[in-house]
Amino acid sequence: MARGSKRSRRQTPIVAAGAIGVAAVWFAAEHPGWAAAAGGLLVLLLAAALLLRRRVIEAGRRRFLAANAELERIDRLSGSAFEHLVAERMRADGFRQVRERGGAGDGGVDIVAVAPGPGRLAVQCKRYSRPVGAAEVREFLGALANSFAGHTGVLITSSRLTRQARQEAQGARDPLIVVERDHLADWLLGEAPLLPGGRLTRRPPPLAGKAG
Structure with missing residues (x-):
């Protein structure tokens, strides 16, 4: 019943x-x-x-x-929270298929996305209080060459690159788009584009941040 x-x-x-x-x-x-x-x-x-x-x-x-665009707030974020902030800014800028991958097994890439123009991006986020070193740039370049071929690499840091790290980025076969602290602040506030001209070019400019 x-x-x-x-x-x-x-x-x-x-x-x-x-x-x-x-x-x-x-x-x-x-x-x-x-x-x-x-x-x-x-x-x-x-x-x-x-x-x-x-x-x-x-x-x-x-x-x-x-609420999170100020550098003082960014300096208090966790690594994963910084990645989410970058992803949300990319979505607001019109990037498509933005996917956060950060965590164990991410293959050295925290975010993947499709640019407003043609082209795919592989983004690594470094929420550091210290400068990003040459070894970390080389690891990212290795990830791009092995697992993310065809993607344009973007390294975004709340800090800056060392001189050796900057040389690694500029001397790579496919130079990275690098966003350091000064440019990061302008981009997060919507005052500067992430990409040159707002879209990918065939050969990205070496750096978006200031030398130091």
Whole structure:
């Protein structure tokens, strides 16, 4: 008896949906004008709901970016929180398919994305209080060569590169786009693009940050 009751409860929504479908078909056949109007209204309501949802997401992203864009706040973030901040800024800038990969087994790349123009990016984020060294640049270049061929490498740090690290980046076969502390602040505030001209070029410029 109990088993039959459970089966009956499971079937109730199916029966109700079928009844609604039959009623909708009958109504459309009997009152095509009203049915068309109702369908159009439903489409408009759905479009308005999607637009509202998008605006809510964008407003939340703007609040998040405004609250975390200052360098003093960035210096207090964890590594994963810094990666999320960079990813959110990229989404706000129109990058597509932005995916955060940071963590164990990320292959040396924290974020992958598709640029507003043609081209794929592989991003490594370094939320450091010390300068980024040459060995770390070489490791990133190795990840790009082995697992992320065809991607343009972007190294984003809250610090700066050492002189040797800068030479490694500039001397690589496919030079990196490097965003150091000064440029990072401008980019996160929406005052400078991540990419030269807002899109990828065939050969990225050596550095976006200041020498030091």
